Amino acid sequence: MPLAARRFATAALVACIVGVLGCNPRKPLEIDPSLTSSARFDTITLMPVIDARPDRFDYLPLGRDVSAAAVQFVREKGYLVAQAESYAQRPPDSIDIDNVKAADLIALVPAEAHDFLIVQIEKMDRTIDEAGVLYYVRLSAVLVDRDAARVLWRDVASANNTLTGFFTIVTRGSSQFEAAVNASRSLFSTLPARPGSRAARKKKS
Numbered sequence: 001m002p003l004a005a006r007r008f009a010t011a012a013l014v015a016c017i018v019g020v021l022g023c024n025p026r027k028p029l030e031i032d033p034s035l036t037s038s039a040r041f042d043t044i045t046l047m048p049v050i051d052a053r054p055d056r057f058d059y060l061p062l063g064r065d066v067s068a069a070a071v072q073f074v075r076e077k078g079y080l081v082a083q084a085e086s087y088a089q090r091p092p093d094s095i096d097i098d099n100v101k102a103a104d105l106i107a108l109v110p111a112e113a114h115d116f117l118i119v120q121i122e123k124m125d126r127t128i129d130e131a132g133v134l135y136y137v138r139l140s141a142v143l144v145d146r147d148a149a150r151v152l153w154r155d156v157a158s159a160n161n162t163l164t165g166f167f168t169i170v171t172r173g174s175s176q177f178e179a180a181v182n183a184s185r186s187l188f189s190t191l192p193a194r195p196g197s198r199a200a201r202k203k204k205s
Helices: 004-020 062-076 102-106 166-171 175-188 198-205
Strands: 041-048 080-083 115-129 132-145 150-161
Touching: 041 062, 041 166, 062 080, 062 115, 062 132, 102 132, 115 150, 115 175, 132 175, 150 175
Parallel strands: 041 080, 041 115
Antiparallel strands: 115 132, 132 150
């Protein structure tokens, strides 16, 4: 397993153990019943992460970290992940993922991306006090079926780093990296496992 994959897998496991994210089930903003009723597809095309932060110069690798975490967590749900190198059309600086319609996104994406995922960094805040530096990352995402022109799943989530530095030691990452992993794991916790996959069978057992 590549080093980056080991880092994110380790961070995901430890996050649940120490209760950073609570690991309690929550409902997504929107979900199509077909995601849980049949194995209608097995590959998701992940588009380049959109960094919608007002100040994108603070911690430039955040988009890279979120993208790598998204690949890891979506694969854990039993899907194959194809990473697109670019959009077919330049996306806006910010997308209202809470309300955007599938038809508005399809034109942005290459024709070969039949089921595509767009992840957006909404914000990253930093708080400094006597306890240390606390990073807060908020993400949003939408999964679209291009052929049917419909949203299959969408959600938003946020998380902090732990302040303890435990993740940064285990994964050799940074505090911002840790917050990105925590937020990504929380975001994709509401994405259903692909029906028939090992992840789905494990959840039923």
